Amino acid sequence: MALEFHSVTKRFTDNSGTSLTAVQDVSFDVQEGEFVSVVGPSGCGKSTILSMTAGLYQPSEGKVLVSGEPVEGPNSHVGFMLQKDLLLPWRNIVTNIEFGLEARGMGRADRRERAMAELRHCQLDGFENHYPHQLSGGMRQRAALARTLAIDPEIILLDEPFSALDAQTKLLLQNSFAGTIAETGKTTLLITHDLGEAVLMSDRILVLSERPGSIVAEIKVDLPHRDQPLKRRVMPEVGEYAAQLFKHLKLEEKAA
Amino acid sequence: MARYKTTLASATLLVLVLAAWEYLPTALEVPKFIIPTLSDCLVELQRMWAYEQLLGHTLSTALFTVLGFAIGSLMGAVIGYLLGMSAFWEKVLSPYILALQIAPKVAFAPLFIMWFGYNSMPKLLVTVLIVFFPVLVNVLQAMRTVDRDLINLARAYNLSRLGIFFKVEMPSTLPNLMAGLRIASTLAVIGVTVGELVGGNTGLGFLISYGGGQANAAMVFDAIVLLTVIGFVLYSALVRIEDRVLHYLPKAEQ
Numbered sequence: 444m445a446l447e448f449h450s451v452t453k454r455f456t457d458n459s460g461t462s463l464t465a466v467q468d469v470s471f472d473v474q475e476g477e478f479v480s481v482v483g484p485s486g487c488g489k490s491t492i493l494s495m496t497a498g499l500y501q502p503s504e505g506k507v508l509v510s511g512e513p514v515e516g517p518n519s520h521v522g523f524m525l526q527k528d529l530l531l532p533w534r535n536i537v538t539n540i541e542f543g544l545e546a547r548g549m550g551r552a553d554r555r556e557r558a559m560a561e562l563r564h565c566q567l568d569g570f571e572n573h574y575p576h577q578l579s580g581g582m583r584q585r586a587a588l589a590r591t592l593a594i595d596p597e598i599i600l601l602d603e604p605f606s607a608l609d610a611q612t613k614l615l616l617q618n619s620f621a622g623t624i625a626e627t628g629k630t631t632l633l634i635t636h637d638l639g640e641a642v643l644m645s646d647r648i649l650v651l652s653e654r655p656g657s658i659v660a661e662i663k664v665d666l667p668h669r670d671q672p673l674k675r676r677v678m679p680e681v682g683e684y685a686a687q688l689f690k691h692l693k694l695e696e697k698a699a
Numbered sequence: 700m701a702r703y704k705t706t707l708a709s710a711t712l713l714v715l716v717l718a719a720w721e722y723l724p725t726a727l728e729v730p731k732f733i734i735p736t737l738s739d740c741l742v743e744l745q746r747m748w749a750y751e752q753l754l755g756h757t758l759s760t761a762l763f764t765v766l767g768f769a770i771g772s773l774m775g776a777v778i779g780y781l782l783g784m785s786a787f788w789e790k791v792l793s794p795y796i797l798a799l800q801i802a803p804k805v806a807f808a809p810l811f812i813m814w815f816g817y818n819s820m821p822k823l824l825v826t827v828l829i830v831f832f833p834v835l836v837n838v839l840q841a842m843r844t845v846d847r848d849l850i851n852l853a854r855a856y857n858l859s860r861l862g863i864f865f866k867v868e869m870p871s872t873l874p875n876l877m878a879g880l881r882i883a884s885t886l887a888v889i890g891v892t893v894g895e896l897v898g899g900n901t902g903l904g905f906l907i908s909y910g911g912g913q914a915n916a917a918m919v920f921d922a923i924v925l926l927t928v929i930g931f932v933l934y935s936a937l938v939r940i941e942d943r944v945l946h947y948l949p950k951a952e953q
Binding site for chain 1: 852867
């Protein structure tokens with residue numbers, strides 16, 4: 444199993460001392476090579492799940508296992524990407540991609556070779572010497588994906604990586620991400636509030652409730668073309684899956 | 700074209716001001732010891748060069764400006780970064796830093812003379828003190844606002860504390876550090892001048908108080924102009940360094 448959550452609860456204490464439960468008793472697992480999305484209303488603890496997987500903080504109760512090992516801190520088994528590309532503006536694209544390799548005692552030449560390979564993988568040939576501000580938002584996210592893939596993580600965590608992009612760029616980038624991820628066969632956990640995106644890109648979708656977040660539904664997306672969301676997009680079943688998600692999130696009740 | 704226009708306008712303005720300086724005082728019968736004309740000042744400059752060791756005084760002031768600036772900004776940056784890495788010490792020390800920052804640094808000059816005598820030490824100390832704070836405050840402010848997600852990313856990549864500092868925090872704060880240095884460079888000239896005005900017998904500040912004592916306004920004018928030149932050169936050098944170091948920042952189209 445690539446990723447396991449065993450009855451995980453996370454509480455935060457804010458400055459005034461009140462305790463706040465972000466997620467409650469969350470259990471799920473993700474198979475190797477699987478693409479799982481987590482959807483839910485804003486503030487439901489989606490990002491908390493991601494941060495615990497990345498080892499940025501520990502659960503208050505329960506266990507998080509990556510490849511069977513408990514997560515005890517930030518580690519190289521997990522690569523994460525946020526809505527912000529987090530590229531270092533003072534570095535060019537290729538050295539940005541190398542960033543994650545620098546604490547590994549890897550030789551300079553090996554690092555460059557690895558980074559250039561990922562650069563090609565993410566269709567950024569010819570842009571290695573550009574600086575982030577010279578690239579479009581979509582290209583910057585592709586560079587961030589290349590940086591994430593360069594460390595060869597066992598799991599890729601994507602925290603709403605497409606939400607800051609315009610509609611067209613978003614579709615193209617979803618397609619290119621899905622293709623690249625399918626090629627590498629990486630296990631992926633996508634956090635998103637875009638229900639369509641979840642249906643187009645995933646094998647399975649976990650629906651979280653409002654805070655304190657807990658899993659209210661698990662939907663298996665039984666559709667082909669996971670590696671090509673643009674093809675999946677035109678399939679009639681997509682609407683049905685989205686409708687199911689709608690129901691679980693009780694969006695109609697809220698609208699009323 | 701627009702650039703050419705502004706340069707032309709600036710140059711025209713300069714000529715007009717210089718002409719007014721040359722001819723207005725005589726026309727309005729303002730005595731020479733109140734406002735000396737441009738030519739008076741140039742003549743005085745020649746005399747100072749020949750008889751008052753102008754070159755030596757200018758070099759001394761320039762040297763202490765640069766020295767004070769270098770020491771003060773280095774200390775400001777180092778302490779700023781250290782405090783920026785320790786939330787605890789920053790909280791403990793911040794009220795004192797604020798108090799020292801508000802205290803008028805030039806007022807320390809007489810005290811330093813009492814402590815160290817009529818030598819170069821007091822003016823160096825005043826300069827270091829006056830330069831220190833803007834650099835410290837800018838660095839500290841920038842350290843507080845470094846993107847937490849970037850630091851988390853570096854942590855996830857197993858970078859050490861020192862690695863995070865040199866690869867993320869230090870470069871992130873560079874624009875603010877450079878801004879602090881630019882402010883500090885203009886203050887450095889003030890520090891040296893005050894130090895020289897209050898005590899000692901070298902430097903342009905000394906020439907100002909010496910010229911003032913003799914009612915030699917032209918001498919004071921000349922010294923002020925030279926001090927401005929020193930500050931301007933230092934500032935311009937910093938702007939060039941900044942352009943080099945921060946080359947990756949997108950520039951607004953001119």
